[in-house]
Amino acid sequence: MRLRKKILLSVVIITVLTIVSTSIIAQFLLLDQIRDYEMKTAGQELQGLCWIINEKIRSEELTAVDWAEWDDTYEFVQNRNEAYISSALVKDTYFSTEVNLMLFINESGEIVHGRAFDLEEKKEIDIPEELRQSLINHGILYNNTREFKSSAGLLVFDNSVMLISAYTILTSKGEGPVKGILIRGSYIDPGEMAKGLGSNADSFTIGGIPIYKNEYGALPDKGEVVYRIDEGAFPGDWGNIHAITYFNDIYGRPLTLEIEMQRDVYIQGVSTLYFIIVAIIIIGIISAGIYLIIFRKSVILQLDTLREDAGGIAESKDIRRRVDFEGDPEFMHLADSINKMLASLETATTEKIESERKYRDLFSSSLDGIVLTDMEGMIIDANMAFMDMTGNPLKQGGRYDSALSFFEMLSIKCDPEIINEMTEQWKKKKKSLKFESDLINSGKERLPVELTAWPLRNENNTILGIWWLIRDISEKKEIEKIRSEALSRIEDNLERMAILNDEIRNPLSIIVGLADIKCEAASKEIIEQVEKIDHIINLLDRGWLSSKKVHQFLKKQYLFEGEKEEANGSGEQEDTK
Numbered sequence: 001m002r003l004r005k006k007i008l009l010s011v012v013i014i015t016v017l018t019i020v021s022t023s024i025i026a027q028f029l030l031l032d033q034i035r036d037y038e039m040k041t042a043g044q045e046l047q048g049l050c051w052i053i054n055e056k057i058r059s060e061e062l063t064a065v066d067w068a069e070w071d072d073t074y075e076f077v078q079n080r081n082e083a084y085i086s087s088a089l090v091k092d093t094y095f096s097t098e099v100n101l102m103l104f105i106n107e108s109g110e111i112v113h114g115r116a117f118d119l120e121e122k123k124e125i126d127i128p129e130e131l132r133q134s135l136i137n138h139g140i141l142y143n144n145t146r147e148f149k150s151s152a153g154l155l156v157f158d159n160s161v162m163l164i165s166a167y168t169i170l171t172s173k174g175e176g177p178v179k180g181i182l183i184r185g186s187y188i189d190p191g192e193m194a195k196g197l198g199s200n201a202d203s204f205t206i207g208g209i210p211i212y213k214n215e216y217g218a219l220p221d222k223g224e225v226v227y228r229i230d231e232g233a234f235p236g237d238w239g240n241i242h243a244i245t246y247f248n249d250i251y252g253r254p255l256t257l258e259i260e261m262q263r264d265v266y267i268q269g270v271s272t273l274y275f276i277i278v279a280i281i282i283i284g285i286i287s288a289g290i291y292l293i294i295f296r297k298s299v300i301l302q303l304d305t306l307r308e309d310a311g312g313i314a315e316s317k318d319i320r321r322r323v324d325f326e327g328d329p330e331f332m333h334l335a336d337s338i339n340k341m342l343a344s345l346e347t348a349t350t351e352k353i354e355s356e357r358k359y360r361d362l363f364s365s366s367l368d369g370i371v372l373t374d375m376e377g378m379i380i381d382a383n384m385a386f387m388d389m390t391g392n393p394l395k396q397g398g399r400y401d402s403a404l405s406f407f408e409m410l411s412i413k414c415d416p417e418i419i420n421e422m423t424e425q426w427k428k429k430k431k432s433l434k435f436e437s438d439l440i441n442s443g444k445e446r447l448p449v450e451l452t453a454w455p456l457r458n459e460n461n462t463i464l465g466i467w468w469l470i471r472d473i474s475e476k477k478e479i480e481k482i483r484s485e486a487l488s489r490i491e492d493n494l495e496r497m498a499i500l501n502d503e504i505r506n507p508l509s510i511i512v513g514l515a516d517i518k519c520e521a522a523s524k525e526i527i528e529q530v531e532k533i534d535h536i537i538n539l540l541d542r543g544w545l546s547s548k549k550v551h552q553f554l555k556k557q558y559l560f561e562g563e564k565e566e567a568n569g570s571g572e573q574e575d576t577k
Contacts, residue, residue: 007291015284019277026273034269042243043225045199046259050245056163061152064165068182071172077106077180085113095119101127103183109142130157138251140181148181153250156207161188164250201259208256212244302327306335319346369470375419377407386470391442411438423463426455448473
């Protein structure tokens with residue numbers, strides 16, 4: 001991957017990681033706090049509305065007590081006084097006190113008087129049948145009301161909610177006996193009430209069976225608030241947040257009070273997060289462009305210059321050239337390092353060339369044969385002296401032109417086991433092996449040679465092949481043969497001389513004896529002549545002794561050198577075998 005792509009990829013990865021980390025941080029810090037804030041706000045709104053309802057109930061209780069504990073009301077439920085109706089129960093009374101209905105029930109549970117009004121339409125309406133039925137179901141109508149306990153609260157119908165107060169009718173002093181019950185009712189529109197109070201709730205509803213549970217899986221206690229968030233129907237719709245609590249109606253049954261609020265703050269937070277992400281992306285794109293421009297000017301162009309200079313040196317194959325570069329200090333250091341490397345390469349190459357030249361001169365000019373073989377004996381390289389010995393030229397490419405391996409050209413046996421033994425000895429003795437053999441040339445002639453073998457190793461000290469030094473010892477063998485024959489001839493002559501001396505002395509003894517017996521007159525002269533001959537023989541004996549000592553010395557030297565060479569040769573051959 002090119003460096004520019006790596007930089008772009010790095011910028012993309014950094015941008016993505018920044019976006020992901022920002023999103024995670026925003027989710028766990030910003031958005032979660034916004035959600036908690038929305039829940040808290042919704043709960044406060046709901047509790048505020050509940051407080052208003054409680055205040056309305058308490059206000060209604062006070063008003064209901066004023067009406068129920070009034071001597072005129074006390075007398076009215078007993079005698080149904082028309083004057084009370086015409087003075088206290090006219091339409092304006094309902095409109096001014098904002099009460100929708102009032103029912104006066106006597107102690108037998110019968111409605112003495114009851115009227116209902118639509119305050120918005122300003123007209124009288126029938127008493128709601130669902131209210132009448134509720135009073136019947138709870139034993140208020142058509143039942144003895146003496147044991148009734150006063151209360152006020154909400155009563156939920158199918159399509160409406162009414163604030164109801166039901167108080168026993170007593171005298172103005174609050175004394176009895178109870179003569180009946182006063183029922184007062186005012187319709188409540190929760191939504192209008194919320195708007196009138198300046199609430200931010202979209203809706204406020206009262207009623208319904210409690211179904212929402214708290215975090216412990218149980219129905220919340222009265223006044224406890226639980227929350228619910230509706231999921232949006234499509235992406236970007238974050239839904240609404242609901243706050244729910246429970247309230248008892250006038251009969252002590254639980255009612256659900258619920259407000260619904262739009263998630264305006266959450267939407268603003270998400271929009272802000274989107275804006276931040278878009279800003280990060282734009283900044284990432286701009287940063288990538290700036291990085292590439294700066295990187296191109298400060299790095300790429302200088303690297304291209306260095307690459308071109310180094311490429312020119314590589315193409316020219318002139319290791320004496322150097323990189324000529326001027327730029328930032330970091331790249332100047334790099335150029336200096338390259339030049340130092342080139343200087344080291346020049347030195348090493350020069351030394352290698354000189355070493356190879358010396359090796360090649362020695363290899364080519366050596367009078368002894370030099371051969372490089374692999375471990376199977378196949379010839380890898382050979383010098384001219386070896387080719388002259390065998391009569392085989394080199395093929396084109398430098399390989400030796402022979403179908404035979406080097407081992408097959410030797411009179412001794414060099415099989416894999418012998419090579420393995422040689423390898424083990426090389427490892428143990430750390431020196432070359434030397435032995436004699438016959439080299440069979442291309443004319444099937446045998447040439448006596450002295451072989452010196454040492455291993456070719458790599459940098460891991462692994463043996464890759466074998467170097468062989470082949471020295472022609474045919475002249476040496478011929479000289480040894482002549483010397484041996486000369487010594488044998490000298491030995492024969494010495495033996496013959498010793499025999500001849502003995503054979504001469506025996507007749508001389510006889511001659512001396514005969515001269516004493518038969519030739520007395522000439523015996524003296526004969527004996528003198530015999531003594532002269534004996535003196536000559538003694539001189540010959542002395543010469544023989546000297547010759548014998550020289551012979552023994554030569555024989556001793558010859559045998560010593562021959563036995564030594566034979567011992568060395570047999571030892572080397574024994575090693576190779």
